Amino acid sequence: MHRRKFIKTTGLVSAGVSMAGPLSASKTEITNALPQWRGFNLLDYFTAKGGNSANGSTEEDFKWMADWGFDFVRIPMAYPRYVEFDSSKDITPEDIYNINEREVDRVNNLVDKANKHGLHVSLNLHRAPGFCVNAGFNEPYNLWEDKEAQEAFYFHWGMWAKRFASYSNKQISFDLVNEPCTREDMNDQFSKRGPIPGKLYREVAKTAAERIRTHNPNHLVVADGNNVGSDVIPEIFDLEIGQSCRGYYPHYVSHYRAPWVYENPDDALMPVWPGEIDGKTFSRESIEQFYSKWIDAVKQGVGVHCGECGCWRETPHDVFLSWFEDVISVLAEHNIGYALWNFRGDFGILDSGRKDIEYEDWHGHKLDRKLLQLLQKY
Numbered sequence: 001m002h003r004r005k006f007i008k009t010t011g012l013v014s015a016g017v018s019m020a021g022p023l024s025a026s027k028t029e030i031t032n033a034l035p036q037w038r039g040f041n042l043l044d045y046f047t048a049k050g051g052n053s054a055n056g057s058t059e060e061d062f063k064w065m066a067d068w069g070f071d072f073v074r075i076p077m078a079y080p081r082y083v084e085f086d087s088s089k090d091i092t093p094e095d096i097y098n099i100n101e102r103e104v105d106r107v108n109n110l111v112d113k114a115n116k117h118g119l120h121v122s123l124n125l126h127r128a129p130g131f132c133v134n135a136g137f138n139e140p141y142n143l144w145e146d147k148e149a150q151e152a153f154y155f156h157w158g159m160w161a162k163r164f165a166s167y168s169n170k171q172i173s174f175d176l177v178n179e180p181c182t183r184e185d186m187n188d189q190f191s192k193r194g195p196i197p198g199k200l201y202r203e204v205a206k207t208a209a210e211r212i213r214t215h216n217p218n219h220l221v222v223a224d225g226n227n228v229g230s231d232v233i234p235e236i237f238d239l240e241i242g243q244s245c246r247g248y249y250p251h252y253v254s255h256y257r258a259p260w261v262y263e264n265p266d267d268a269l270m271p272v273w274p275g276e277i278d279g280k281t282f283s284r285e286s287i288e289q290f291y292s293k294w295i296d297a298v299k300q301g302v303g304v305h306c307g308e309c310g311c312w313r314e315t316p317h318d319v320f321l322s323w324f325e326d327v328i329s330v331l332a333e334h335n336i337g338y339a340l341w342n343f344r345g346d347f348g349i350l351d352s353g354r355k356d357i358e359y360e361d362w363h364g365h366k367l368d369r370k371l372l373q374l375l376q377k378y
Contacts, residue, residue, distance in 0.1 A: 032335040034222075034242045034303030037120055038375070039065060039072030040343035041308060044110060048078040048127055048137040049087055057110060060363065061343060062117040069376055073114050074307055074339045075107070076126035076178055079156055080137065082107065090138045096129050096152045099159060108163060115171045122222065122307065122339070123160060124175035129153050133179040133228060134260065135189040143204070144182065144196055150204060153177075154211045161212040161219055173220035175244060175307060176208050179229040190263055195227035198235035205233075209241055224307065225294075232293045237302055247309020247331070247338060249290045252277045253323045257314040271315055273323035284326040295334045306331055306338040310347035317357045317370075325374055332378040340375065349375070 042057045057073075065073070080087075082103035085095035111121045126132065130141045130149030141149040157174065164172050180201060185191040201223075209221040222242040226233050229246040236243075248254040253273060257265040274283035298304050309327060311320040328338055344350040349372045350365045359366035 030299050030334070032298050032304060033301055034305045035071075035120070035337065036332070036335045037072035037305060037337040037339070038378070039070040039074070039119065039337075039339050040348070041074045041076060041339050041341045042110075043076070043342055043345065045075060045077040045081045045107065046126060048080040048132075057113070057343070059113060062114050062119060065119060065343070066117040068372065071118060072120050072122070072337065072339055073343075074122040074124055074175065075110065076124045077107070078127035078132070078137075079125060079129060080127065091140060093140050093148060093152065096140075097155060104159075104163060111164070111167075111172060115167075120170060121172045122175045123164075123172060124178055124224075124307070125153075125156065126178040128177045129156065131177060131180070131186075133181060133193075135187050139186065142186065143177070144180075144200060150207070153204070154208055157208050158211045158214065161215040164219075165215040167216075169218060169220040173222055173242075174212055175222045175224065176205055177224060179224055179246070180226060181228045189260055193228055195231060198226070198233065201226060201233060202235040202239075205236055205241060206239055209239065222303075222305065222307070229308070232297050232302075234297075237297070237300060242303035242305060243294075243297065244305055244307035245291070245294050245336075247306045247324075247327045249287065249327075250277070250280075250282060253282075253315055253319065254311045256312060258312045265314075271319050271323075273319045273326075284330070287326045287330050291330055291334075291336075294336070298334050298336065304334075304336050306336055308341045309338050310341045313346045313352050313354045317354055321370060321374055324371075325377075328375070328378045338378075 044056050079096070080091060082100050083095060084098045084100045085091050114121050127137065128143055129152035130139050130143030130146060143149045143153055157176070160174065180196050181193040182196060183191050183193050205223045212219050212221055220242065222244050223233060223236060224244045225231050225246065229244065233243055251261065252269060253271040255261045256271050257268045259265055262268050269278055271277060294304050311324060331338055340349070341347045344365065346352055349368045350362065352368055354368070357368060360369045
């Protein structure tokens with residue numbers, strides 16, 4: 001698909017905006033080539049082993065989201081959840097092709113429930129064959145090094161694209177792989193990470209998108225930013241693929257005391273906003289600088305959405321809200337939407353477990369009304 005067809009079929013750019021080459025701010029109003037979706041991540045299929053039935057998304061969840069003015073959910077999936085394998089052993093390359101149709105049906109039903117309430121669904125592989133930004137599950141190969149892993153990756157996306165071949169871009173999009181990066185030790189959560197070589201990322205993303213579009217040439221495809229979601233991917237600017245950034249900068253604020261970030265959470269520095277942390281001064285200007293490359297990508301005609309954002313429950317609530325307003329307001333100024341991680345849970349607007357706020361009772365759940373109002377503002 002050429003850029004003109006991509007933007008036309010996604011229904012994303014207003015009439016009169018040139019599709020030929022990079023857009024010029026001096027000649028026309030800049031328009032994000034992706035909608036300014038606003039919503040949440042749902043963790044129904046987030047873990048590789050075991051279900052999240054106690055926290056599974058309900059019909060009421062989708063109704064509340066829609067009633068509150070939101071229009072987007074992202075479903076980060078761990079592929080072992082929908083394949084059949086002996087969970088007492090490490091998964092094998094052969095297991096990865098053994099699709100569990102019952103679980104695929106359940107994902108399909110989840111998408112349909114969201115669509116019923118007018119919510120767009122972003123289907124994401126949080127754990128793809130051969131890669132996950134998180135440790136805790138032994139992969140039989142490496143997505144960024146092994147052709148066998150890449151072929152399995154394309155197979156899975158082909159399977160999902162076929163399942164949703166009749167769904168429109170208003171209903172569903174396909175977010176290829178969560179927060180791609182290299183890691184010195186795939187089984188060590190705290191090992192050093194780095195960006196995927198741009199040429200390699202382009203090859204994998206391009207091939208996956210082509211496989212997806214064999215089932216529907218208008219399917220909307222999104223690639224997460226390189227280097228754990230933080231870096232724009234210029235190597236794919238010419239492809240009809242949107243890009244997904246993150247709303248976690250700086251981690252001093254967003255991931256204060258998070259146990260998967262700090263080997264010893266007591267080492268975390270107390271966050272402030274705005275102000276100085278670890279000898280560095282942070283403010284709204286810091287946020288604007290961090291997103292400057294993403295904003296430039298939007299100006300060049302690249303569709304950008306913030307697929308994850310939010311704050312771990314340990315950050316003081318007033319600091320969180322002050323920082324978060326700067327984040328989502330900067331994004332909103334450039335028509336970049338967001339998806340809070342998550343809806344119900346440690347980062348969410350319901351049942352977050354924060355200890356420094358007064359919750360509002362909401363049908364048996366604990367609602368962070370101040371956070372909800374901030375989200376609705378943007």
